[in-house]
Amino acid sequence: MKRPINRNDVAKRAGVAPSTVSHAMNGTKFVSEAVKARVFQAVKELDYEPNLLAKSVRVSSTRQISVLISALDNFDEFYRGMYEVAFEAGYRLSVIIANDKRADYYGDCYAYRSEGIVNMSRFFCSEQNYRKFIEHEIAVVNVISGKDSFEVSLNYAPAIEAFVQDLKRKNRSRVAFIADTSKTEIEPDTRYIAMRYYAEKYGVGFEESLLRCFEENTVTLNPSEFGYRSIADILQNRSDVDAVYCVNDYIAMGVYKYLFEIGKKIPQDISVCGCDNILSGEYTCPALSTMSVDRAEFGRSCMKSILSQLHGDKNLEKKRILYASYLPRQSV
Secondary structure, eight states, X not given: OOOOOOHHHHHHHHTSOHHHHHHHHHOSSOOOHHHHHHHHHHHHHHTOOOGGGSGGGOSSOOOEEEEEESOSTTHHHHHXXXXXXXXXXXXXXXXXEOOBTTOOTHHHHHHTTOSEEEEOSSOOOOHHHHHHHHHTTOEEEESSXXXXXXXXXXXXXXXXXXXXXXXXXXXXXXXXEEESSOHHHHTTSHHHHHHHHHHHHHTOBOOGGGEEEOOSSBSOSOHHHHHHHHHHHHHHHOTTOOEEEESSHHHHHHHHHHHHHXXXXXXXXXXXXXXXXXXXXXXXXXXXXXXXOOHHXXXXXXXXXXXXXXXXXTTOOSEEEEEOEEEOOSOO
């Protein structure tokens, strides 16, 4: 039977003394950032799991909260909201880029001995490792639905209804839907569910053949490039499409480029709507219609949930929902 990895193994891999491993992980003495990085990397590579993770035997609080995100796009306001609440409570934030379905990010969170985790990525860790966080009473908030934990989520249904109503007023007959996620991931999304429902309710054509999804393992494909390729494919197969909804504004930028190249005018020939309300969208020509949510408030809600869990608040609501709004500009 293979023996468990211990502190000495980590020390040997990192090229430090065993006591340095303890100080780096427990924060009991000063350890340079360079040495800490080597220790945490060794912890991750060796899958080292000392009992210190369990709250009952922790020698000190790390006051560390990890935030997992797929990309940095539009993250600044989310982070500002989280940071405001965390800083006030004396906690630090570590941001982990989690954008590969093949990876398991349990080790990254464990290496920093995170007391709380805000998961804003579609890719996190295996179910087995996820259960370890729950068993060790690590505070977890998921933005992506489907995990047994506290959740702060976005509901786009009212915004989608307003968008479809706008299409109806503009006499649009058929709308396409472009998402830089897999079909499996977009199907439970409130944007897709609401689009199917309200398109039928208000008599705007929408069908599965007009859905374009990104089916690869990673999310590193440029979303604007994906939008460009997707609208090209849609219009080459369905010339009757006169409206496009994009799950983020970067996709819409790619759609804009292709439509310009083929001589289609926005919104005279085709309506375009994005989502996320990036700053540059207001300065495109025509200004991009989009959907918006208070990202700073969303970040604050995530962090308040983490802190309430850490403080043992038994009245904490399991799920909190924030609603997006439709921002009609000139592109619809």
